[in-house]
Amino acid sequence: MLIMLTILAHGTFDLLHPGHLEHLEQARAMGDRLIVSVTSDQYVTKGPGRPLVTQEQRMAMIKALRFVDEVYLCDSPSAVPAIEQWRPDVYVRGPDYVARKPNMGKLALERQAVEAYGGRIAFTDGATMSSTALINRSNGRVISRTPADITAWLDKAAAVKMHLLGEQIVDEYIYAQAEGKSPKENIVTYRRLGSRVFPGGIRGISNHIQGLATVSLVNKPADAIMKRRYVIKPFYQKVFSTVTRHEVPPFFIPDAMPSPLLVADYGHGLIRGKTAARNIAERTQWLALMVQSNSLNWGYNLLTKWPRADYFVADEAEIRLARSDRWTPIQDLLVEEYTRLHATIGVVTMGHEGCMVYDGKDMVTIPALATKVVDRMGAGDAFLAWTAPLAFLGAPIDIIAFVGNVAGGIQVGIVGNEEPVDRQMVNQWVKGLLA
Numbered sequence: 350m351l352i353m354l355t356i357l358a359h360g361t362f363d364l365l366h367p368g369h370l371e372h373l374e375q376a377r378a379m380g381d382r383l384i385v386s387v388t389s390d391q392y393v394t395k396g397p398g399r400p401l402v403t404q405e406q407r408m409a410m411i412k413a414l415r416f417v418d419e420v421y422l423c424d425s426p427s428a429v430p431a432i433e434q435w436r437p438d439v440y441v442r443g444p445d446y447v448a449r450k451p452n453m454g455k456l457a458l459e460r461q462a463v464e465a466y467g468g469r470i471a472f473t474d475g476a477t478m479s480s481t482a483l484i485n486r487s488n489g490r491v492i493s494r495t496p497a498d499i500t501a502w503l504d505k506a507a508a509v510k511m512h513l514l515g516e517q518i519v520d521e522y523i524y525a526q527a528e529g530k531s532p533k534e535n536i537v538t539y540r541r542l543g544s545r546v547f548p549g550g551i552r553g554i555s556n557h558i559q560g561l562a563t564v565s566l567v568n569k570p571a572d573a574i575m576k577r578r579y580v581i582k583p584f585y586q587k588v589f590s591t592v593t594r595h596e597v598p599p600f601f602i603p604d605a606m607p608s609p610l611l612v613a614d615y616g617h618g619l620i621r622g623k624t625a626a627r628n629i630a631e632r633t634q635w636l637a638l639m640v641q642s643n644s645l646n647w648g649y650n651l652l653t654k655w656p657r658a659d660y661f662v663a664d665e666a667e668i669r670l671a672r673s674d675r676w677t678p679i680q681d682l683l684v685e686e687y688t689r690l691h692a693t694i695g696v697v698t699m700g701h702e703g704c705m706v707y708d709g710k711d712m713v714t715i716p717a718l719a720t721k722v723v724d725r726m727g728a729g730d731a732f733l734a735w736t737a738p739l740a741f742l743g744a745p746i747d748i749i750a751f752v753g754n755v756a757g758g759i760q761v762g763i764v765g766n767e768e769p770v771d772r773q774m775v776n777q778w779v780k781g782l783l784a
Contacts, residue, residue: 357431492750517551517597549576560735574593590644636657640655684712720758736753
C-alpha cells in the first residue's frame, strides 16, 4: 500500500525571496505533496502599509512554483484553520521559529492542532531571510535603531506609574446616511444608522497608557463633556457635532501633587486660569503637559497658561497660538516655547508631516508613519500617552519621536477610541518598520 505524506507550510510571502524558495523546497522534500497556506490580507501584521502584495498576487506567485501542489488562503491570524482543513502529516515552519518558546503564541496553537490527530511539526534549516528586513533596507530606515532598542525602553516604562489629571470626555458617533435634499428647505436629510460611544479625554489617555505603564487618576472624573459627532459611513466623514455641556467643575488642588504627573488640559474648566496651573506645576516634581485648543476654547486655552513643564506635546496650531506667531518656522517657535516652559523635552506634532522633538541640544524630525487614516481623533492623546513614560525615564528623543508616531499612526487607523493602542500593536509596527 502506497502512503502519500502531506506537507503543509504557512506564511505571508509578501516579498518572495531566496529564503522562501529554499524553505519550500526543503518542505517538499519531507513528503510527497506540498500545500502552502498563505495569510489573508486582513491578518498580515508586518507593520504599516503591509502587505505590499495582495493575497491573490501572493497566492499566484506561490502557485507558480513547480514544487508546490496546492495553495490555500488562510483567513486567520494563525495556520490552525489550514491545519484542520488539510490535516498534514508534517507541518513545516522556517528556521527562525526554532528558538521561539514552544508553549507561547501562535506556534503553540499550531503545534497543538497538528499533534491532536497524530501529525508532527518540523523546521527547515536554510538561511534566515526576512521580507520585512529587505523591504526596509530598500526603503531606508526611519531611525537608526533596532527593534531591541525600542523594546528595551518600552520594557523599562512598564515599571513607571503615571498620575493623570484632566477632563473626561465622552465621544458619541452617530452614524448616518444622506438620503437627499429637502425640496422645500435648503437642508439634507440623513437616515440614522446607529451610534457608538467611546471614552475620550483623560479616560482615553488612561486606556492608552495601560498598554505601556501603570496608571493612577488624580481626579475621579464624575462629570464628563459629551460630544456628539454625526458621521457618514463608509468613509467616516464628520458632518457636524453638538455638545450637551461645555464645562466641568474646577479641580480642588491639594498641597502636594503626585509625580510623575501627566496633565491633559482640554480647556473645559477643570483647571481654571494661570493661578490654578501654577499651583499644580509648582506642587509636582515632574510634569508632562498637553494643553488642547479645540472648538469650545479656541484662543482661550493656551500653553501660556502654564509656567513650566518637564515634557510637553502640542500640535502646530497650539504652538503658534501660544507664540502669537503665524509665520515664523515652527522649529523656531518650538525652541521658544521649550525655553519659556523650562522644559527638558518638547514636541510639536504636525499631522501628515510627522513630528519634531527638541531637548535643548538636538532637534529630531520623524515622518508620519500611518498609511491608512480612518479617523484622526485621539492621535495626539495616543502620542502623549505612549511617550510621557519614556520622557520621564530619559529615553533618547529619536526613540520618543518614533514611538509617538507609531502610537499616533495606529490610532488614526481606529474609529474613535474604539480600542486603545496596546503593546502588541506597537510591537508589530516596530518590527515591521525596523526589522
